[in-house]
Amino acid sequence: MSTLTTPSKEKKRKSYASNQEVRWCPGCGDYTILKQVQTLLPTLGVEPENIAFVAGIGCSSRFPYYMDTYGIHGIHGRAPAIATGLKTSRPDLSVWVITGDGDGLSIGGNHLIHSLRRNIDLNILLFNNEIYGLTKGQYSPTSQKGHISKSSPQGSLDNPFNPLSLALGSRGTFLARTMDRDPKHLQKMLERSYQHKGTSLLEIYQNCIVFNDGAFEPYTNKATRNKTSLYLQQDQPLLFGENNRYGVRLDGLKPVVVDLQEEEVSADELWIHDESDKTKAWLLTTFFENNFKDNLLPRPFGVLYSEQIPTYEEQLQIQIEQAKERHGKPDLEKLLKGNDTWVVR
Amino acid sequence: MSVIEKHKKVVTVRFSGDSGDGIQLTGSQFSNTTALSGNDLSTFPDYPAEIRAPAGSVHGVSAFQINFGSQRIHTPGDSCDVLVVMNAAALKANITSLKPGGIIIANMDGFGKKDLALARYDKTSDPLGDAKKSGFQLIKIDVTKLTRESLKDTGLSTKEMDRSKNMFVLGVVYWLYNRPLDPTIEFLTSKFKSKPEIAEANIKAMKDGYSFAIATEVFSERYTIEAAPIEPGSYRNITGNDAVVLAIASAAQTSDLPVFLGSYPITPASEILHGLSKLKHYGITTFQAEDEIAAITSAIGASYGGSIGVTSSSGPGVALKSEAIALATMLELPLVIINVQRAGPSTGLPTKTEQSDLFQALYGRAGDCPVAVLAARSPADCYAMTYEACKIAVEHMIPVIMLSDGYIANGAEPWKLPEVKDLYAIKPPLYRPAENGSDASPFFPYSRNEDFVRPWAIPGNKKTIHRIGGLEKEDQTGNISYDPDNHQHMTRMREEKRDAIAKKIPLQTIDEGPDQGPLLVVGWGSTYGSIKSAIMEAREEGYAVSFTHLKYLSPLPLNLGDLLSRFDKILVPEINNGQLIHVLRDTYQVQVEGFNKVRGQPLKVHELKAAIIEEFS
Numbered sequence: 031m032s033t034l035t036t037p038s039k040e041k042k043r044k045s046y047a048s049n050q051e052v053r054w055c056p057g058c059g060d061y062t063i064l065k066q067v068q069t070l071l072p073t074l075g076v077e078p079e080n081i082a083f084v085a086g087i088g089c090s091s092r093f094p095y096y097m098d099t100y101g102i103h104g105i106h107g108r109a110p111a112i113a114t115g116l117k118t119s120r121p122d123l124s125v126w127v128i129t130g131d132g133d134g135l136s137i138g139g140n141h142l143i144h145s146l147r148r149n150i151d152l153n154i155l156l157f158n159n160e161i162y163g164l165t166k167g168q169y170s171p172t173s174q175k176g177h178i179s180k181s182s183p184q185g186s187l188d189n190p191f192n193p194l195s196l197a198l199g200s201r202g203t204f205l206a207r208t209m210d211r212d213p214k215h216l217q218k219m220l221e222r223s224y225q226h227k228g229t230s231l232l233e234i235y236q237n238c239i240v241f242n243d244g245a246f247e248p249y250t251n252k253a254t255r256n257k258t259s260l261y262l263q264q265d266q267p268l269l270f271g272e273n274n275r276y277g278v279r280l281d282g283l284k285p286v287v288v289d290l291q292e293e294e295v296s297a298d299e300l301w302i303h304d305e306s307d308k309t310k311a312w313l314l315t316t317f318f319e320n321n322f323k324d325n326l327l328p329r330p331f332g333v334l335y336s337e338q339i340p341t342y343e344e345q346l347q348i349q350i351e352q353a354k355e356r357h358g359k360p361d362l363e364k365l366l367k368g369n370d371t372w373v374v375r
Numbered sequence: 376m377s378v379i380e381k382h383k384k385v386v387t388v389r390f391s392g393d394s395g396d397g398i399q400l401t402g403s404q405f406s407n408t409t410a411l412s413g414n415d416l417s418t419f420p421d422y423p424a425e426i427r428a429p430a431g432s433v434h435g436v437s438a439f440q441i442n443f444g445s446q447r448i449h450t451p452g453d454s455c456d457v458l459v460v461m462n463a464a465a466l467k468a469n470i471t472s473l474k475p476g477g478i479i480i481a482n483m484d485g486f487g488k489k490d491l492a493l494a495r496y497d498k499t500s501d502p503l504g505d506a507k508k509s510g511f512q513l514i515k516i517d518v519t520k521l522t523r524e525s526l527k528d529t530g531l532s533t534k535e536m537d538r539s540k541n542m543f544v545l546g547v548v549y550w551l552y553n554r555p556l557d558p559t560i561e562f563l564t565s566k567f568k569s570k571p572e573i574a575e576a577n578i579k580a581m582k583d584g585y586s587f588a589i590a591t592e593v594f595s596e597r598y599t600i601e602a603a604p605i606e607p608g609s610y611r612n613i614t615g616n617d618a619v620v621l622a623i624a625s626a627a628q629t630s631d632l633p634v635f636l637g638s639y640p641i642t643p644a645s646e647i648l649h650g651l652s653k654l655k656h657y658g659i660t661t662f663q664a665e666d667e668i669a670a671i672t673s674a675i676g677a678s679y680g681g682s683i684g685v686t687s688s689s690g691p692g693v694a695l696k697s698e699a700i701a702l703a704t705m706l707e708l709p710l711v712i713i714n715v716q717r718a719g720p721s722t723g724l725p726t727k728t729e730q731s732d733l734f735q736a737l738y739g740r741a742g743d744c745p746v747a748v749l750a751a752r753s754p755a756d757c758y759a760m761t762y763e764a765c766k767i768a769v770e771h772m773i774p775v776i777m778l779s780d781g782y783i784a785n786g787a788e789p790w791k792l793p794e795v796k797d798l799y800a801i802k803p804p805l806y807r808p809a810e811n812g813s814d815a816s817p818f819f820p821y822s823r824n825e826d827f828v829r830p831w832a833i834p835g836n837k838k839t840i841h842r843i844g845g846l847e848k849e850d851q852t853g854n855i856s857y858d859p860d861n862h863q864h865m866t867r868m869r870e871e872k873r874d875a876i877a878k879k880i881p882l883q884t885i886d887e888g889p890d891q892g893p894l895l896v897v898g899w900g901s902t903y904g905s906i907k908s909a910i911m912e913a914r915e916e917g918y919a920v921s922f923t924h925l926k927y928l929s930p931l932p933l934n935l936g937d938l939l940s941r942f943d944k945i946l947v948p949e950i951n952n953g954q955l956i957h958v959l960r961d962t963y964q965v966q967v968e969g970f971n972k973v974r975g976q977p978l979k980v981h982e983l984k985a986a987i988i989e990e991f992s
């Protein structure tokens with residue numbers, strides 16, 4: 031699918047945009063994400079009345095107001111739980127969760143991990159900007175350790191979450207990473223998230239131009255990104271760098287970066303990406319610690335893991351059918367009576 | 376010696392023993408048989424607070440009290456006439472609930488040295504002897520030995536035989552109150568269908584207990600309790616929690632709406648989750664959430680999708696839900712919150728009762744956040760009030776808090792079965808314009824009807840696409856609005872919507888006594904039975920006291936102020952440190968006195984009666 035915006039595509043995109051004025055800071059990464067979602071939806075074959083966006087609190091969580099679909103702007107951190115009730119009771123709807131690093135990983139961390147393990151068919155978009163934007167710039171649970179912010183003038187002491195490791199540890203069945211600065215990849219990942227039946231977690235590196243500008247600069251800057259970003263492709267070797275100069279090889283369970291210009295390494299010795307391989311997915315999520323500084327492992331973008339297992343609501347439907355089969359039609363009179371009744375005359 | 380047959384009007388029996396002794400089953404069997412015999416009754420199980428308290432210890436004692444009679448019964452009884460104790464710990468834990476001169480039926484095999492030590496009685500003490508000296512009648516039975524003797528030919532192990540001890544005792548008590556054995560025989564046969572040898576053993580132990588009572592003449596008196604004058608109809612016994620479950624199932628049927636229960640296990644509310652999870656074929660989805668907040672917010676999500684969202688919990692859990700209750704107030708979606716109150720604050724006394732969450736229900740949220748608050752007055756009334764909560768939530772698009780408590784949630788009483796066809800309708804304000812119709816008028820999610828209720832438009836309809844959220848909304852459109860006048864207006868609308876419910880609820884009536892006079896007692900919630908009994912006794916003694924009981928706490932009945940003004944004095948008994956009393960003072964500027972007990976137990980009738988009489992001195 032092309033991401034180019036033709037006039038007719040633009041018209042379709044607008045049909046998913048509400049009449050509300052979008053109120054993010056100029057230059058905020060949220061705009062691209064909104065645009066890509068609005069561009070993607072008309073291509074999916076789902077009518078807007080069958081789509082619901084559910085959000086918590088934070089800059090990104092204003093998202094539902096800007097979509098001309100059904101939507102709930104909930105309370106801080108609770109979007110996955112609200113969406114769980116909506117999707118479980120209305121499996122016919124396409125339900126999207128919009129959350130941020132503070133909303134989804136701090137105050138709402140509990141709901142995020144539990145929806146992942148239940149595998150409810152939700153598309154969770156985690157806008158990670160490594161900062162609290164709406165409350166004007168405190169460090170977040172994904173801020174780098176030592177981050178200087180309003181609430182951490184001497185640097186934050188917390189180790190940041192590794193969101194995708196956390197998600198995999200929560201038995202997430204679809205984990206992907208993308209960034210606002212690569213709209214084409216972003217849209218592809220949105221589509222993959224939608225296609226996945228079960229909870230999909232898409233972490234989107236989103237630049238907060240006001241309070242944490244450049245947080246993902248190493249991965250987005252033309253000069254550095256080749257060296258720091260690894261774009262995953264199914265069945266393809268892990269390659270990155272200018273002209274795919276570097277590859278990743280597995281030495282036992284240890285990922286090793288190899289310089290293909292310097293070393294004699296054949297293609298089949300390299301790590302071939304397989305989304306369904308949980309062990310490899312686990313290793314991929316650990317390509318994380320400040321790797322660009324030390325010329326170490328690149329940060330993977332794309333689908334790290336994908337596994338198709340029955341969703342929560344599918345299994346619930348089966349239980350409902352079983353109950354109907356076992357007990358037949360509801361008989362309220364019988365239910366009220368219970369087992370022991372007596373008659374007073 | 377021959378046995379004297381006597382008639383009694385009201386009797387209270389308390390079974391007690393170790394939590395492994397099957398006390399609750401014994402009690403519920405005795406209750407069912409009593410109900411089938413036509414008596415009115417009220418029961419209260421008293422569970423140990425600790426699940427795995429050491430066997431034989433006072434902490435591990437489980438009790439079950441039943442009050443029954445040939446007249447109307449409103450409480451499980453302040454104290455009992457007969458106390459069954461299976462061991463020394465049970466005696467220690469329960470002797471204070473026995474009336475002076477009452478009967479102790481003691482299993483002597485539970486009073487060995489080891490049992491005394493476990494119950495922390497002094498080694499040299501003789502608690503049963505002491506009890507006898509203080510005027511109680513003591514009936515000693517070697518229950519363990521006799522049960523083993525009774526079952527010696529069954530081939531069961533000693534351990535298995537000992538499990539039938541409770542049935543032996545039940546047989547004895549059945550004889551004492553002239554009860555038929557058939558209902559329990561039927562029950563045991565069906566319960567142990569797959570293990571007929573266990574059913575047989577239990578039945579034999581019970582029959583032998585009955586015969587033992589005849590043969591040995593352990594009692595000098597035997598009692599008959601005539602049937603009570605009960606309104607004709609079909610009845611069953613019901614606990615408050617079961618009644619909540621049935622009411623929700625009923626509301627699902629009459630409203631033709633799916634129900635979504637989001638819940639997190641908590642004592643004493645978990646039975647509601649258990650009960651509803653068995654009713655998937657009634658269009659009821661239950662979701663055991665990761666926490667209290669997810670429990671309620673998932674229910675809100677489901678409400679947006681067109682279900683009746685329900686969440687059940689107890690006070691500490693409801694505290695965690697308060698932000699979400701406020702969200703539902705802003706979203707103006709139907710939401711039913713069942714709070715089975717327990718003694719607080721904090722973890723408090725989880726298995727003990729209290730009605731101290733009234734303030735929480737009325738006020739415990741950020742912002743001006745009016746919701747409807749109802750309270751059930753008895754186990755069976757949990758049905759009526761939960762049904763009413765569903766109706767108000769749906770028809771008025773508002774969160775409704777239904778207050779129950781541990782006492783009525785676990786306690787049971789006979790319930791006259793409603794006629795399904797007589798259940799009043801629940802009419803959701805669903806708005807579903809024809810999608811292909813020519814009507815192009817825009818949809819206003821925050822327009823209102825004459826009761827200030829907004830339309831409920833659920834996803835799936837092209838013409839009603841809209842977003843809602845916790846931010847203040849513009850009147851009509853529901854768009855975000857920071858306009859000061861709009862906020863003023865919307866705050867007022869939310870309150871007027873809640874207040875408009877008052878037009879739909881019954882006017883307050885006097886339950887006992889004249890509609891004016893020197894003293895009015897005002898109760899709410901589970902204290903109904905105790906207050907009613909105290910009032911009736913005081914009135915019989917000539918005191919001109921009246922009684923009214925509130926089931927609607929927010930909004931209050933429209934005529935309540937007028938009703939209160941016709942009395943010289945108002946007394947408000949509550950199982951809290953004084954909450955309704957403030958509401959009445961605040962709302963009606965009336966002089967009110969409180970009668971407040973917080974011992975984790977229902978109000979004692981005799982104490983309340985004394986307080987009422989005191990008002991006349």
Ligand code: SF4
Pocket residue numbers: 053054055057058059060089090159163164237238239240241
């Ligand atoms: S504060 Fe940051 S994240 Fe929030 S809208 Fe502005 S730029 Fe975007």
